[in-house]
Amino acid sequence: MKIGVVGGGINGLCCAWELARRGHAVRLFERDHLMQATSRATSKLLHGGLRYIEHGEFRLVREALHERDAWLRRAPHLAHPLHLVVPQYAGARRGRLTIGLGLWIYDRLAGDSALAGHRHLPATELLRRLPGLRRDGLRGGYEFSDAQMDDYRLGMWVAEQARQAGVRIGEGEEVIRCDEQGGVSTVAGEHRFDRVLNVAGPWAGALLQRSGLTAPVRLDLVRGSHLILDRVCEQALLLEVPGEKRIFFVLPWKGHTLVGTTEVRQGLDEAIAPSAEEEHSLLRAYGHYFPAETPVVVERFAGVRPLLAGAANPSDASREYVIHRSGRLITVFGGKWTTAMALAQRVAGLAS
Ligand SMILES: Cc1cc2nc3c(=O)[nH]c(=O)nc-3n(C[C@H](O)[C@H](O)[C@H](O)COP(=O)(O)OP(=O)(O)OC[C@H]3O[C@@H](n4cnc5c(N)ncnc54)[C@H](O)[C@@H]3O)c2cc1C
Structure with missing residues (x-):
């Protein structure tokens, strides 16, 4: 399938990498530079989030702890206990x-x-x-x-893995609107995909709004x-x-x-x-x-x-994430840095 990904933070990069690994032709649109927004302004922790236990978010904490260990194995040069x-x-x-x-x-x-x-x-x-x-x-x-990780360098390492897996990454490419039929508009032109992923982090809802679509999650x-x-x-x-x-x-x-x-x-x-x-x-x-x-x-x-x-x-506020599909458009709401790869696997499952 041809898949367009909007957003070059850790969640967009992990989604792009995972989908390319599964054999899809992936193109990623980032309006600025990769890893310049939320994903490099973190506490630099790969963690389960001890505090979220107080809120009963056991599923999230279990997944995040599992992912914490997975990052340590995946990239020991950029993460350490x-x-x-x-x-x-x-x-x-x-x-x-x-x-x-x-x-x-x-x-x-x-x-x-x-x-x-x-x-x-x-x-x-x-x-x-x-x-x-x-x-x-x-x-x-x-x-x-x-x-602990170096959030920026680890994210750029993911970007490199994604490129090597065949993802075409465009920086300075802002998506102006997208639709549920697989359409993506940028200043440079119109694109058609079998699936479009809106992984624009804090801007995911704003992109839907600009596109005239209703966000199911606020x-x-x-x-x-x-x-x-x-x-x-x-x-x-x-x-x-x-x-x-x-x-x-x-x-x-x-x-x-x-x-x-x-x-x-x-x-x-x-x-x-x-x-x-x-x-x-x-x-x-x-x-x-x-x-x-x-x-x-x-x-x-x-x-x-x-x-x-x-x-x-x-x-x-919950640190959980929601993945919503409507037609050919999949939008990610929320998502911790630590759980980005687990989120990507779920998104890839839903996209197929
Ligand atoms: C203060 C703070 C501390 C944190 N600490 C931790 C921590 O220690 N550990 C942890 O696991 N998590 C932490 N988090 C959470 C984590 O950083 C975020 O949940 C995660 O980075 C979100 O990644 P993202 O890819 O969804 O969003 P972002 O990194 O914001 O990426 C979204 C990207 O989409 C791009 N974009 C937006 N609109 C468009 C458009 N129309 N067209 C093209 N591109 C577009 C943006 O330029 C941006 O690059 C922290 C968050 C904050 C704010």
């Missing part, structure tokens, strides 16, 4: 039992993963690893495994910002934002410290950049746990999550 610690403080929203139970479930959902299961650490061990960590109320913590667009601080990170951490239910990460990143993320609803007409308020709140949260430090921000970036609408609070 990462041990994170969740410190436990007196008065935290999630107590020792809650975190311990969540991690027990996380390990069960990971099945026969080669990564180490969780374990409890005494406060003395945490302070040995991180002498600058806040001491007041520190009760110890849990260590668990996930993985996206909640939630910006997330990160800061890179001028210091070496000795230990990856998952922390509660002081006084809030939200969590944030402090992670090692290329000899520096990556801190993120935030959750702010936004429209597609607004700039995708961290606001001064987000920067301030991330620095405040970091400073709460490292009170003696005065870090300097060396870089900042933001991305927009394409989440399934429905939750009052963006923190509670």
